[in-house]
Amino acid sequence: MLFWISAFIKIALIVGILVNMAAILLWVERKQSAMMQDRVGPNRAAIPLLGRRFRLAGLVHSIADGIKMVWKEDWEPKNGDKLLYKIAPIIAIVPPLCLFAVIPYGPTLYLKKLGETYDPAWATDAEQVASSVRMQITDLDVGVLFIFAVAGAGVIGAALAGWASNNKFSLMGGLRAASQMVSYEIAMGLSLVGAFMIYQTVQLDQMVEWQVAHTWGIFAQPLAFILFATAAIAETKRVPFDVPEGESELVAGYFTEYAGLKFGMFASGELVEVCTSSAIVTAVFLGGWHMPFMTLQGIDLTSLGGSLVTLPHGVVVLMGVLNFVLKCVVLIFLQLQIRWTLPRFRYDQIMKLGWQILLPAALVNVFATGTVLLFLNASRG
Amino acid sequence: MTAKVKVIKKPTRSLAEQSYVVEIVKGLGLTLKHFFKGTSQLASGNKPNPVTDPYAEGCSTLDYPDEQRAYADRWRGVHRLTHRDDGSPRCVACLCCSTACPAQCIYIKPGEYPVDDPRRGYERYPVEFVIDELRCIFCGFCVEACPCDAIRMDTGTHMTALDNRASFIFDKEMLMSFAGQDGTYKTLNDRHEPGDPSHPGVDRMRGGH
Numbered sequence A: 001m002l003f004w005i006s007a008f009i010k011i012a013l014i015v016g017i018l019v020n021m022a023a024i025l026l027w028v029e030r031k032q033s034a035m036m037q038d039r040v041g042p043n044r045a046a047i048p049l050l051g052r053r054f055r056l057a058g059l060v061h062s063i064a065d066g067i068k069m070v071w072k073e074d075w076e077p078k079n080g081d082k083l084l085y086k087i088a089p090i091i092a093i094v095p096p097l098c099l100f101a102v103i104p105y106g107p108t109l110y111l112k113k114l115g116e117t118y119d120p121a122w123a124t125d126a127e128q129v130a131s132s133v134r135m136q137i138t139d140l141d142v143g144v145l146f147i148f149a150v151a152g153a154g155v156i157g158a159a160l161a162g163w164a165s166n167n168k169f170s171l172m173g174g175l176r177a178a179s180q181m182v183s184y185e186i187a188m189g190l191s192l193v194g195a196f197m198i199y200q201t202v203q204l205d206q207m208v209e210w211q212v213a214h215t216w217g218i219f220a221q222p223l224a225f226i227l228f229a230t231a232a233i234a235e236t237k238r239v240p241f242d243v244p245e246g247e248s249e250l251v252a253g254y255f256t257e258y259a260g261l262k263f264g265m266f267a268s269g270e271l272v273e274v275c276t277s278s279a280i281v282t283a284v285f286l287g288g289w290h291m292p293f294m295t296l297q298g299i300d301l302t303s304l305g306g307s308l309v310t311l312p313h314g315v316v317v318l319m320g321v322l323n324f325v326l327k328c329v330v331l332i333f334l335q336l337q338i339r340w341t342l343p344r345f346r347y348d349q350i351m352k353l354g355w356q357i358l359l360p361a362a363l364v365n366v367f368a369t370g371t372v373l374l375f376l377n378a379s380r381g
Numbered sequence B: 001m002t003a004k005v006k007v008i009k010k011p012t013r014s015l016a017e018q019s020y021v022v023e024i025v026k027g028l029g030l031t032l033k034h035f036f037k038g039t040s041q042l043a044s045g046n047k048p049n050p051v052t053d054p055y056a057e058g059c060s061t062l063d064y065p066d067e068q069r070a071y072a073d074r075w076r077g078v079h080r081l082t083h084r085d086d087g088s089p090r091c092v093a094c095l096c097c098s099t100a101c102p103a104q105c106i107y108i109k110p111g112e113y114p115v116d117d118p119r120r121g122y123e124r125y126p127v128e129f130v131i132d133e134l135r136c137i138f139c140g141f142c143v144e145a146c147p148c149d150a151i152r153m154d155t156g157t158h159m160t161a162l163d164n165r166a167s168f169i170f171d172k173e174m175l176m177s178f179a180g181q182d183g184t185y186k187t188l189n190d191r192h193e194p195g196d197p198s199h200p201g202v203d204r205m206r207g208g209h
Helices: A002-036 A060-071 A082-102 A120-124 A126-130 A144-164 A168-199 A204-213 A222-235 A260-285 A313-341 A347-380 B021-044 B096-100 B141-145 B172-176
Strands: A047-049 A052-054 A298-300 A308-310 B106-111 B125-132
Touching: A002 A060, A002 A082, A002 A260, A002 A313, A002 B021, A060 A260, A082 A144, A082 A260, A120 A126, A144 A168, A144 A260, A168 A204, A168 A222, A168 A260, A168 A347, A204 A260, A222 A260, A222 A347, A260 A313, A313 B021, B096 B106, B096 B141, B125 B172
Parallel strands: none
Antiparallel strands: A047 A052, A298 A308, B106 B125
């Protein structure tokens, strides 16, 4: 019973947060780009309340945008494929939302022991396990493989949108989206193989546990981190890699013919992808909910000559979740910063980067990791 | 004798430049610097004024409707009719402005002063003074043509957007209700009433020089 209730609450919370994050990121993107380009940025839309106009530093523009999208004419291309045209935006936005299902965003919460210090014996105590809530919607055995499978489905939305619009620009955009995402899917998958070899698992919660026990993935696999982050940014189809959209060449690429809420689904799908890719990088490479000197018992300063400051279990879990959110926010900020710093790659440059640089580098990483692991195992006897 | 050939080495990129990674980090550093500068300026309200301080670091745009660029003194805005000391218009209904107007947007109905008024024969006055601001092309010829500085375009305000054409017909009272950029309804040029003994034009006649 607890499982179902907690699962329902977690799903509702995460989907709600992600969908709202899209609106907030729209604001962040506008305001952040304005700040770094020495502009003022959006600040005119306001909510008149109690005789004052609340502008919230431009956040109201996101609300105005949402309202505008709902009320826009829902135009459809006459000779397009009616069914595919309608389901393409749904296929584009659902996979990024689903990705969060396997991402662990905090340590397991034992509801009956909130005020006590964590004891590893709880994990094996049937009574405690029965009353525990995992900070993860589901711990699938396939873990990261689920992420690859679902993220790969995202390309179908873009490709279908390009096909169903009956527009040459859309078709070109859809083609580019398909080829780009399929190419980077490979580099993305291979870059994680080295991490799998070290973690000895594909389950994300176990990966985080390994990182808590040893060291963060970014230190164990620095090359894989760069490769994976690059491929993940490419998967979101945002600026350095936004040839599928390519305003200067393809009008708006695969969603040229989309208006109103359907366009909004593509746009917010992209922003949700930014969130989910940040969460995946956090879980796989940045230690998930972990922070240096933090353990499940509390804050451990013994390595600095201090002492172990024990904290109640509930506080540790809350800190863990906040750590995870903080890391995600930093990564999202970084992704938006990259989006406004780098110019767009040419189409052939993207393909070259994916196939001739990222893919061989990922393979080298796999071989190097394997060699090091072999030597380590051999030296241990 | 063979010509001396100076071999110039082709510019090459270092490994760091070719790997993108270092250069991308440098670029991110630059944009981050601007980001923090702009954010701190906007949060503290210390945004530099790009008009008076065009080379200042940080935000370089005006927060437009809240902050506005001051117009130059010669900028041509909505017309105004300047006042005399008694509050009547300085206009003497000479029709110079309406004659000079290429858009023919000025209509003046001149009137004579009463018989016993000292100004009768010296000048006339506008019974009606109407400008159709929709016809006006804001060329400023009327201001140039005016011999007594009665019509000026120094209000510093735009022609506002109004919702019907009739509102764009500005009459005498309306034109006199606008103040100049200095906030007054006068001009700096002196006006001399008929029979004014201090009129500078008669100095030489009086043998002062």
